[in-house]
Amino acid sequence: MDELTREFLIESQEGLDRMERCLTDLEQRPQDAGLIGEIFRSVHTIKGTTGFLGFKRLEKLAHAGENLLGLLREGKLTANRPIITGLLQLLDGLRAILKTIEAEEAEGEGDDAVLISCLEELQRPAQVEEKQQVHAIAGADSASAHPAPVARKVKKSAKAAPISTVQASAVTTQTIAQPVESAPSAAPVPKGPEGDVARPLAQGTSAAESTLRVDVSLLNRMMNLVGELVLTRNQVLQATSADPNMTMLSRRLDMVTADLRESVMKARMQPVSNIFSKIPRIVRDLSQSLGRRVRLEVEGQDTELDKSLLEAIKDPLTHAVRNSLDHGIEPPEVRESAGKDPEGTLKLRAAQEGSHVIIEISDDGAGIPVEKVRQKAIERGVITRDRAAHMVERELLQLIFLPGFSTAAAVTNVSGRGVGMDVVRTNVEKIGGKVEIDSRVGKGTTLRLRIPLTLAIIPALIVRSVNQSFALPQGALSELVHVPAEQTAAVIEWIENAPLYRLRGKLLPLVFLDRLLRPGSEHKVAAERDKFIAVLDADGRRFGLVVDGLADPEEIVVKPLSGVLKDIGLFSGATVLGNADLALILDPGAIALKAGVAQREEEPVGAPESESDAAKHIEYLLVEAGGRQAAVPLTDVLRIEQLPLSRIEYIGYRPVLNFEGQLLPVEDSGGVLTAAQDDPKAQGNSEQQIIVVVCREGNRHVGIAVSHVLDVADGGDLFEAGTTQRTDGVTLLKNHVTGVVDLGGVAPLAAEGEVSGEWSQTVETMA
Amino acid sequence: MSTATVGVHRKEKAAAAALVEMCSVRVGQTLFGVPITHILEIVGSPRPQPVPLAPGFVGGLVHYRGDVLTTVSLRQLLGLPPKDGSQDILVLESSGGCFGLLVDSVGEVLTVSSADHEPNPSILDEHRRALFAGAYKLKDSLLVMLDPEQLDPMRLGAELVA
Numbered sequence: 001m002d003e004l005t006r007e008f009l010i011e012s013q014e015g016l017d018r019m020e021r022c023l024t025d026l027e028q029r030p031q032d033a034g035l036i037g038e039i040f041r042s043v044h045t046i047k048g049t050t051g052f053l054g055f056k057r058l059e060k061l062a063h064a065g066e067n068l069l070g071l072l073r074e075g076k077l078t079a080n081r082p083i084i085t086g087l088l089q090l091l092d093g094l095r096a097i098l099k100t101i102e103a104e105e106a107e108g109e110g111d112d113a114v115l116i117s118c119l120e121e122l123q124r125p126a127q128v129e130e131k132q133q134v135h136a137i138a139g140a141d142s143a144s145a146h147p148a149p150v151a152r153k154v155k156k157s158a159k160a161a162p163i164s165t166v167q168a169s170a171v172t173t174q175t176i177a178q179p180v181e182s183a184p185s186a187a188p189v190p191k192g193p194e195g196d197v198a199r200p201l202a203q204g205t206s207a208a209e210s211t212l213r214v215d216v217s218l219l220n221r222m223m224n225l226v227g228e229l230v231l232t233r234n235q236v237l238q239a240t241s242a243d244p245n246m247t248m249l250s251r252r253l254d255m256v257t258a259d260l261r262e263s264v265m266k267a268r269m270q271p272v273s274n275i276f277s278k279i280p281r282i283v284r285d286l287s288q289s290l291g292r293r294v295r296l297e298v299e300g301q302d303t304e305l306d307k308s309l310l311e312a313i314k315d316p317l318t319h320a321v322r323n324s325l326d327h328g329i330e331p332p333e334v335r336e337s338a339g340k341d342p343e344g345t346l347k348l349r350a351a352q353e354g355s356h357v358i359i360e361i362s363d364d365g366a367g368i369p370v371e372k373v374r375q376k377a378i379e380r381g382v383i384t385r386d387r388a389a390h391m392v393e394r395e396l397l398q399l400i401f402l403p404g405f406s407t408a409a410a411v412t413n414v415s416g417r418g419v420g421m422d423v424v425r426t427n428v429e430k431i432g433g434k435v436e437i438d439s440r441v442g443k444g445t446t447l448r449l450r451i452p453l454t455l456a457i458i459p460a461l462i463v464r465s466v467n468q469s470f471a472l473p474q475g476a477l478s479e480l481v482h483v484p485a486e487q488t489a490a491v492i493e494w495i496e497n498a499p500l501y502r503l504r505g506k507l508l509p510l511v512f513l514d515r516l517l518r519p520g521s522e523h524k525v526a527a528e529r530d531k532f533i534a535v536l537d538a539d540g541r542r543f544g545l546v547v548d549g550l551a552d553p554e555e556i557v558v559k560p561l562s563g564v565l566k567d568i569g570l571f572s573g574a575t576v577l578g579n580a581d582l583a584l585i586l587d588p589g590a591i592a593l594k595a596g597v598a599q600r601e602e603e604p605v606g607a608p609e610s611e612s613d614a615a616k617h618i619e620y621l622l623v624e625a626g627g628r629q630a631a632v633p634l635t636d637v638l639r640i641e642q643l644p645l646s647r648i649e650y651i652g653y654r655p656v657l658n659f660e661g662q663l664l665p666v667e668d669s670g671g672v673l674t675a676a677q678d679d680p681k682a683q684g685n686s687e688q689q690i691i692v693v694v695c696r697e698g699n700r701h702v703g704i705a706v707s708h709v710l711d712v713a714d715g716g717d718l719f720e721a722g723t724t725q726r727t728d729g730v731t732l733l734k735n736h737v738t739g740v741v742d743l744g745g746v747a748p749l750a751a752e753g754e755v756s757g758e759w760s761q762t763v764e765t766m767a
Numbered sequence: 768m769s770t771a772t773v774g775v776h777r778k779e780k781a782a783a784a785a786l787v788e789m790c791s792v793r794v795g796q797t798l799f800g801v802p803i804t805h806i807l808e809i810v811g812s813p814r815p816q817p818v819p820l821a822p823g824f825v826g827g828l829v830h831y832r833g834d835v836l837t838t839v840s841l842r843q844l845l846g847l848p849p850k851d852g853s854q855d856i857l858v859l860e861s862s863g864g865c866f867g868l869l870v871d872s873v874g875e876v877l878t879v880s881s882a883d884h885e886p887n888p889s890i891l892d893e894h895r896r897a898l899f900a901g902a903y904k905l906k907d908s909l910l911v912m913l914d915p916e917q918l919d920p921m922r923l924g925a926e927l928v929a
Contacts (some may be wrong), residue, residue: 061787160909224832224834225832228832231830273858382772466819468816468817468819503881517819517820518819519820542856559834559835560835561835561837562836562837562864562866562920563863563920563921563924564821564822564825564837564920564921564923564924565821565828565837568820568821569926570820571818573835574835575835576830576835580830581816582816582828582829582830582835583816584816584818584828
């Protein structure tokens with residue numbers, strides 16, 4: 001394809017995107033001359049350039065549209081619904097032809113006669129109307145005649161600089177249009193387009209002068225080279241560290257490189273408005289075909305995201321919007337009878353939060369009926385009846401992300417086939433993002449997509465196996481377990497040939513990376529070496545990946561692999577590490593699949609956490625001390641330390657811990673320390689370990705001695721029977737009433753006294 | 768880089784297509800030739816990073832100008848035992864993109880005449896016949912011509928599946 005055609009395609013597509021945006025706006029403001037002008041220009045530019053390039057079919061179609069738009073612009077017609085629908089059809093027609101040109105470098109054989117005649121049809125009532133208007137204006141020169149003020153407005157503003165060019169181009173159009181229509185000779189055509197192409201360009205001077213269109217592949221190349229530069233810099237820094245003269249120079253090199261890298265990354269960023277702009281059209285079409293009334297609100301359009309990520313979330317976003325319209329927002333009658341505004345609201349919001357961009361799609365529709373989800377799930381055998389009874393609302397909501405799950409009573413042509421939500425989740429997770437959902441029956445649903453700012457650089461943990469380094473994306477990593485060499489044999493348990501690990505009392509399937517990578521060779525259950533278990537969550541599959549060693553976490557630059565190596569299916573790319581070594585990037589999802597780790601359907605992970613929920617549900621660390629369970633609010637937990645008992649010292653009878661140079665009072669109402677000290681077996685054994693949960697209490701830190709850390713769980717509020725009074729000090733954890741440790745009750749060290757935090761009694765309810 | 772390639776092309780055409788410049792490489796006992804028009808660069812590289820579970824002909828990954836290149840080991844492709852010590856990598860350009868060709872050592876650039884070219888002998892096994900593109904008769908030895916398109920890892924991978 002020659003340069004000119006390619007340029008034309010890009011330009012036309014941009015023009016059509018602009019036109020689409022304007023058309024949906026036009027529906028709200030049918031009198032806006034600026035919008036009509038913009039649409040006219042888009043179609044006109046296409047028509048002009050096509051004539052020049054010899055795409056006859058495209059030209060004819062654009063011409064028909066232009067005639068209609070001309071009438072609109074002159075105010076002889078008002079943009080009503082059928083006209084806008086017609087123009088949208090024109091837009092689709094033009095797009096389809098452009099697509100064919102892009103693929104085949106020819107316009108294809110399609111016939112646009114129907115569409116053209118439809119567009120001509122739309123002009124007709126205008127002519128009748130036009131006469132009436134003339135009469136009206138002639139008869140009574142008053143502003144009450146509907147289209148008259150528009151016409152005037154156009155004329156008046158024609159004096160203003162930007163629109164005057166439009167007027168001028170209109171004149172040329174008409175003169176050119178006629179010869180082309182009567183005799184499609186090429187001769188007069190080139191003169192027109194050249195002038196016309198120049199004009200819109202001139203109009204956009206301010207933007208055109210300061211921006212430049214750059215090929216994405218060039219940016220990718222720049223990104224690569226910058227990565228290369230970073231590595232060379234690292235080597236230069238190492239080589240010159242001894243020479244004081246060079247240090248200054250290499251430090252400068254260091255800074256310049258960092259700046260350059262940042263600039264190139266920035267160049268790849270694009271505002272989300274690029275994909276948000278498609279939504280108004282979708283909302284318009286769908287709300288018409290579904291008989292909904294929807295108002296679209298968009299916020300944070302200028303939030304920026306890497307170009308490739310924007311492409312990747314286009315489909316999920318469309319799916320989510322379709323879902324909101326079809327399942328979320330109810331028909332106007334239903335809304336009205338429910339006492340809501342008959343017009344539903346769909347909100348799109350984008351915002352940056354740290355290293356992520358949050359995209360929210362929320363509606364004020366019916367919400368997801370949790371009971372229906374529960375029933376469907378049981379019906380389809382996704383979860384057992386027993387299990388379903390125990391699931392809380394939030395867990396149930398996660399079920400809608402399962403493949404083939406739909407609560408729609410009937411399958412419509414829009415959605416309800418149950419392919420939507422799992423596609424949304426898969427696509428978003430593919431780029432390292434997360435999907436969260438929050439829904440209230442009768443109030444609406446909010447879907448939150450959490451997208452990393454850039455794909456090119458991701459945080460990863462470098463792990464070692466088979467004497468090689470591998471990069472493990474941090475996104476999937478939930479925790480790390482160190483298994484000392486002497487314990488490997490004891491801690492890793494087997495059911496036949498399936499290795500398992502007890503993670504806080506639950507069996508976690510294990511995958512040995514070395515066995516996976518070297519399937520043929522013999523592997524001993526290597527007792528001689530330390531092992532590390534990386535607990536991973538990938539696509540709802542939870543498993544432990546056993547590796548031989550851990551290195552530092554690194555921000556890695558992802559490089560694609562060639563097709564042959566992609567086919568192996570375990571690696572998502574490769575990267576160059578800081579020490580110039582290459583490392584393959586492991587794909588946790590693919591590993592889980594290959595190792596046959598099943599999706600934990602009944603217990604989905606990555607449970608969402610929304611502000612509204614957070615008020616009701618607090619996450620607790622569930623601990624056991626002296627045979628009783630107790631809960632500590634997770635937000636107060638700073639760290640969990642496992643240390644030798646000998647580290648505990650006493651001031652009087654109060655146990656304290658010298659922790660990083662600070663004195664930490666240790667609470668032992670569970671009697672863990674006393675029990676450990678009195679344990680006859682432990683006497684003289686300096687190796688004996690105890691666990692201390694370090695918590696924040698106001699401005700001070702306190703330690704709590706526990707025998708085991710069990711789990712992290714959501715706690716619900718409990719209400720005293722017959723009242724709505726919240727009970728303090730207890731919470732509902734996993735359907736058990738559990739005492740919450742009263743951190744405030746831990747006496748300050750200065751105050752010598754009997755006051756101590758109390759373990760509230762654990763009352764077990766009948767489950 | 769690309770201008771240089773174009774330059775060579777022109778020169779080649781100007782010489783009435785009679786003379787071809789070949790980069791000679793040695794693998795085991797055999798002298799191979801790769802048309803220099805397909806060579807982007809020759810890298811004396813540290814050991815390539817092996818890729819577990821990769822097909823046998825893959826020699827590993829190397830870092831080349833900010834990209835990660837898949838290399839094809841000519842030794843492994845021909846079923847020769849692995850070699851200790853340093854190896855060289857030719858960065859080749861084929862229609863499927865760039866890849867590295869791992870060879871024992873790179874020799875000089877030879878100018879050969881198409882008059883000295885002969886097709887693959889029929890006694891050569893089928894696997895090799897697909898990889899080699901005939902041979903040039905040098906004064907005291909044979910230069911086996913390699914076709915970079917045939918060595919493309921994508922093509923080799925597809926062949927493996929078939």
